Amino acid sequence: MLPLLFAATLAAAAPTPATVTVHADQPGLLLPADFVGLSTEKKLMTRDCFHPKNQTLINLCRTLGPGVLRIGANNVDSTFFTRDGQPPRESMKDNRYVVDPRTIGTEAVDEFFAFARAAGWKVIYGVNLGANNPAMAAEEADYALQVGAKEILAIEIGNEPNLYPKGPKREGIRPGNWGYPQYQAEFTATADAIVAKRPQAPLTGPALTKSTKWMPLFLADFKSRVVLATSHVYPLSAPETDPQAQRFTSIEKLLGEKYLDDWAIKLADAQAVGVPYRVGECNTASGGGKRGVSNAFASALWSIDFLFDVATRGGQGVNLHGSFTPNNYSPIVYDKKTETYGAAPLYYGLLFFSQAAQGRLVASETKCAANFVAHAVRGSDGKLRVTLLNKDLAQPVAAQLDLGAAYKTGHVLRLTAPSVDATAGVTFAGAAVTAEGKWTPQGTEPLTLTAGKATVTLPPASAALIIAE
Structure with a gap:
């Protein structure tokens, strides 16, 4: 299996820094x-x-x-x-x-x-x-x-x-x-x-x-x-x-x-x-x-x-x-x-x-030496949804977010699996899709923003959804 360095092992590898700057006041295309x-x-x-x-x-x-x-x-x-x-x-x-x-x-x-x-x-x-x-x-x-x-x-x-x-x-x-x-x-x-x-x-x-x-x-x-x-x-x-x-x-x-x-x-x-x-x-x-x-x-x-x-x-x-x-x-x-x-x-x-992807795409800028990307969407409810995607197979990423001073609080929904080549054990927000075909988030992390800023660390080969308001 291709190893993943999850939270318990992040200390063994210094995260690659990333900056994600979101311009929530610059709305773009409305997502169907x-x-x-x-x-x-x-x-x-x-x-x-x-x-x-x-x-x-x-x-x-x-x-x-x-x-x-x-x-x-x-x-x-x-x-x-x-x-x-x-x-x-x-x-x-x-x-x-x-x-x-x-x-x-x-x-x-x-x-x-x-x-x-x-x-x-x-x-x-x-x-x-x-x-x-x-x-x-x-x-x-x-x-x-x-x-x-x-x-x-x-x-x-x-x-x-x-x-x-x-x-x-x-x-x-x-x-x-x-x-x-x-x-x-x-x-x-x-x-x-x-x-x-x-x-x-x-x-x-x-x-x-x-x-x-x-x-x-x-x-x-x-x-x-x-x-x-x-x-x-x-x-x-x-x-x-x-x-x-x-x-x-x-x-x-x-x-x-x-x-x-x-x-x-x-x-x-x-x-x-x-x-x-x-x-x-x-x-x-x-x-x-x-x-x-x-x-x-x-x-x-x-x-x-x-x-x-x-x-x-x-x-x-x-x-x-x-x-x-x-x-x-x-x-x-x-x-x-x-x-x-x-x-x-x-x-x-x-x-x-x-x-x-609930709302309009908004402008954002991402800088990172690892294989890391981000996407941002602002909903009609005023919430900002930021996708952080670490596609790097070896490097954890510490993403420094700047969402704008209007955003005060938020929470994090993580998409993880035992390994990048795992065929089972996938969870999103701490929950798997049930045998009945339903999904209810179980594990969201609170996120406190200071002047619209916060840092979120992602293990290799994982994703996180930030929902800020």
Whole structure:
């Protein structure tokens, strides 16, 4: 295990000093209330998963506050819809990633939206583009809007179409010479079919991966037809075996490096034409994640900083992907032995962010020689929420805060784990998420501010949320 120097051992290593100066009187962007989100595979609608009696899973969503559930991903293009009959549901005890086709009926759609309604979450609902059957996609979108119009944020057409063409290392679902012009024609046909049935249907796309230049082309063609632009982000690659490769998956790379060149460009493309942007699918490493990294506490620390990075640039939210499979990158996992849902370490990153990102971003300045960052938000309640994130694997940090003289008192909520690669034992504010999917803070530390100043020390690989008033 990678050792952490927690409070009992801080004396053995002198903390690296940091200064965090917050300008609460310089408000910036208002953070969307539903910034936090989850993404999952469409074929989970063929399992006994998303239904209004799955109380633990509902609680796990509600514990994060308002959010967006995106259903689609790779499986969307091999999931079919019919109004004729109700295909049998499969058990979550057999949950696994499948590539063979599945069909859903109206009952599955009814239960999915009843689940979303109970959770209080909005939905990005994916329909099949891979089959190139606009009539079927329109029929499904029509029924989804019939039963879930209040929950639907957008109808997403297809998934990662830039990967449809056959390639040297990719089987593909289109010929190798299939490109953006062909995609544009297929997207148009499906969008036209949906709008013919539902003229006000909110549409989204293109759900692209990295390393493609299709986003500006898509926006030029469809900026007046979509309510949201999306792309996918996986900074690292689980299949990569070369430790020297840029995308080799390790805790050191996950916490030590940032990869802004791709998603930030797509976000800027959308902003340039006035279309909101959301990271529709995201996680630590492509290929299902890597054990010891994606399912470890490090993923929680990474997610907090990544979500703030997207928010700071004006993104509308981030959907972390997973299909409830233990030991990979899923924020929520399903235990087949106990038949229960639970919070993985990554979930705690979403939980932390949901508590920290309430209001408007405010200007702040951070100086530190260690791998340490800070983010600040001022709420409509006047409280200042400051995120302190020590991503350094060896150095504790003593952060000297200057929040402004108006702030007199506060408290500290710490996010900790036994080690940075721990897969269990994570707590936030002294409490773990319960077996029922709920969380209640148990251990907050009082913080006295003198002229708005105080010092908070963080062990390596940990985070703290300061709430000041």
